[in-house]
Amino acid sequence: MAAYPTGVAVVTAFDRELTPWGMTVSSLSSVSLDPPTLLVCLRHLSPTLDALVHNGSFTVNLLHDGARSAAELFSSGDPSRFDRISWEKPESVGGPHLVDDAHAAADCEVDHMHRTGTHVVVFGKVTRVVHRSAAQPLLYGLRQYASWPRSA
Template sequence: MSHQRYEADLRRLFAGFPTGVSVVTAQAPDGTPWGMTCTSLCSVALDPPTLLVCLRAGSPTLGAVLDSGSLSVNLLHQHARSAAELFGSGAADRFDRVPWVPARHGGPHLVEAAHTIADCTVTTEQAVGDHTVVMARATQVTSLRRPIPLLYGMRRYGSWAEDMENGFLSYDFIS
């Protein structure tokens, strides 16, 4: 199998797993806010409450996370696609373009884009390929609104749609 074919198959595999969308934020020691869109997030344990995020090696956000020893995971709601795209773009002025508030411990809270925010302390990091896996202990969770998450899969954004009559949830892609 050619390398290009293998890479295309891997991209199809990764894209075929719809997941929630978050923005991981941190504040550098000099006070600069950093953040990036992240779909590589999972819960690890309830005791101690631990999350895992994968951040691009060399990114300023990863640098701020490791330098500060803390981060915030902003779980985006179904109407926050523009924030996901902004924080995925690398735009230098991203924090000038969205409402946010500083956290006592962790990174900036995206108060209009998030449905839930977890402030975390970094416990472990491990370089894996072109990313770094960061394990972090949740120290505070803030719920801002009903959690209807923004989802991403098959290279498209989507959200859960509730069929009130039958009590079912379905996944709707947003083109």
């Protein structure tokens, strides 16, 4: 699937102690408009998945084309990643919003999950979407980052 370009997002959640967790994903899809539902695929041993399960909610931060460093940070496993990036707690359910790196954020409540192989497919009902900027989305494919082409 490395040859298939896709958008880049960071899924975030809070654990029981309200510690923030997050990881970069490219396995993200819109499932339904009514009710609005997304799916994300997370490693079954991920601390982000554990936080999401215990909290029952998460946020999908859609990264803009200037956020490659955030994508790399959240795929690195760096335990201090939230100390190195600007974020805020959402108004209600969800995980941290990456205020400088996401052009939009979707807060979701966990609807159901399905484990397959090394990953868990998490279906989330979208409760709120925050649009932060009109920046171009960050893309990943062929093992490189790119930006959506700007129209002429």
